[in-house]
Amino acid sequence: MPEFAELRARISSPVFTPSDPGFPDETTGFNLAVTHQPDAVVVAENESDIAQTVRFARENGMPVRVQATGHGATEPYTDGVLVITRKLDRVSIDAQERTATFGAGVRWAAVLAAAAEHHLAPITGSSPQVGAVGFLLGGGLGPLARSHGFGSDYLRELRLVTGLGEIVVANYTEHPDLFWALRGGKGGLGIVTQATIELIEADTLYAGSLVFDEPHIEQALRAWVDWSASAPDEVTSSVALMRMPDLDLVPPPLRGRHVLSVRVVSSGPVDAGPELADPLRQAAPVYLDLLGELPTSRLGLVHNDPTDPVPVWDHGMLLTPIDQDFASALLGEVGPGTEIPVVITEVRHIGAGTKIDVDEGSAVGGRNSDYSLAFIGMEPELFETVLPAFADRVSAAVAPWVSPELTINFIGRTTSPDRVAKAWPSDILNRLTEVRHRYDPEGVFPYGY
The missing domain is CATH 3.30.43.10 (Uridine Diphospho-n-acetylenolpyruvylglucosamine Reductase, domain 2)
Structure with missing residues (x-):
């Protein structure tokens, strides 16, 4: 040493x-x-x-x-x-160019707040506490996925240190091969120090969640499955089956309950939102109605992810179009009356904008899928055996709808090189490997492809 x-x-x-x-x-x-x-x-x-x-x-x-x-x-x-990189935390907004430039340690919360001052917003992740750069390097699926695509589609430039210790700029014209790889290729390509992204014009959205208590989970889930199948492209939605522990860290209305949270984000006219969401509200008695006009700076309230550090185990996959048979299979494993070891089982509706690659191409994997499925556990004593076995069992139950592809940010906890490799189509994976060896020929940055 x-x-x-x-x-x-x-x-x-x-x-x-x-x-x-x-x-x-x-x-x-x-x-x-x-x-x-x-x-x-x-x-x-x-x-x-x-x-x-x-x-x-x-x-x-x-x-x-x-x-x-x-x-x-x-x-x-x-x-x-x-x-x-947490100390690289500066954010600057160019309102005229509609861009944000920020350091590698910046969280989405800082970008959301800075952009909102100029009536702009980033294509962010579901949690404002997630690092913006890590999200973007993996493609990035967030609450505006269907309407606006992957977060990495809005990258305009990156500064980074390569495996040779050189500082380079990657964009459309400088090191375009590296720029292509960094938009979805995740790791092993260098240490990004700064990113510049394009912003969208947005002040408020019709967004939030409808929470249904345990007796009405099945009705609400089945209604969402049908509703999402015909939802317009400007709408991104998801459902989360949540078995909340009886702990002080859980908000009192949810403490100790088994509920379904239906999340909706529409980039269309805010005044059209209530009519859009009416089929969901009418599906079953609503326990908590948290859906309405929401400032973009508070977009994190849609998923309401934890803000403080916690132990986390997660496992994810992508899905083809789902139907009521899928709902039956999922409810049989995690619905009311079942004993499950995870805190959250989440299904997100993607597709639409996520299926359209940028004109110059990118390394994002998972563009051909329509939904995602993820499990999140928070009890460390279950991480090694109980939760993997649970994920395998549920995956088998919904196997007819599981997509053959993955996307790297949703892959979850794995040490399997084969599973990591499935996060990209073979042609993208081969090109990623070539680019990685070009900029890190000695393998200074270990990664799983």
Whole structure:
């Protein structure tokens, strides 16, 4: 193992090793189930220090990995250097060009707030606490997916450090092969330090959720399945079967309940929203009506994902068009009266805009699917055996509707190279591998393809 005193002498950013006070705090991300134990952690304060760190690691034959918020952490890092980018947290808006430029440590909440001041909005993820760059590198499916496509479709430029320790700009004209790969290719391509995205004009949306209590879950779910099949392209929706624990961290109206949350986001006229959602409201008695006009800066309220770090296990897949037989199969596994080990079972309606690639092409996988299915568990003692077995059982029950493709941000916890590879069509995967070797010929950035 090299002496990290040399690295400390080469950069101004803090360097932590396992014996240093503060090391555990710096390695801890959003997912508390994953504890990293690398040889060293660099809390990057600037781009040049990241470049120097990569050069140092390359010279010493060490792998380099990166973390902003830790939402995407699935397996612990046990060697090499972990670069933390959370301090790269500046956001700037160019209202005339309708773009946002932000550092690698920025969360969507900051971009939403800054853009809203100019009556603009990003194509964001469901959680404002997720790191914007990590979301975009994996394509990014959010609450505007059907109306506007993948988040990475709105990338305009990226700055990054390659595996050679070089700082480069990737856009339509500079390193276009790398730009193509970064729009959906996820990891192993470099450490992004800054991103520029296009924004859309939006102040408010008709958005939110309708919550149905356990006796009415089946009626509401079946109504949503039919409703979503004919929903206009401007509408993105999802359902979440939630078995909420009886804990203080859960809002009192949901504490200890088994409910169905139907989420709706329409980019169409706000005054047309009530009529649009009327079939859902009429399907069954509504326990909580949280659907109405919503400022884009508060878009995170639609999914209402946790804001504080928690232990998380998740598993996802994509689906072909679903029907009432699918609803029956899913309800038989996770519906009222069943005992399930997960907190959330979620089905999202995608398609429409997500099926249309950008003109110049991108590395996004999963464009041919119509829905997604995901399971989320939060009890660590169940992560290794109980939850994987549960996911396998439900997957088998809905097998007729499971798509042969995946998308990398929804893949969940896995160490299987075969499963990771399925996140892209074979032609995209082959091209990704070529681009990765071009910019990281020695494999400084480990990744699963």
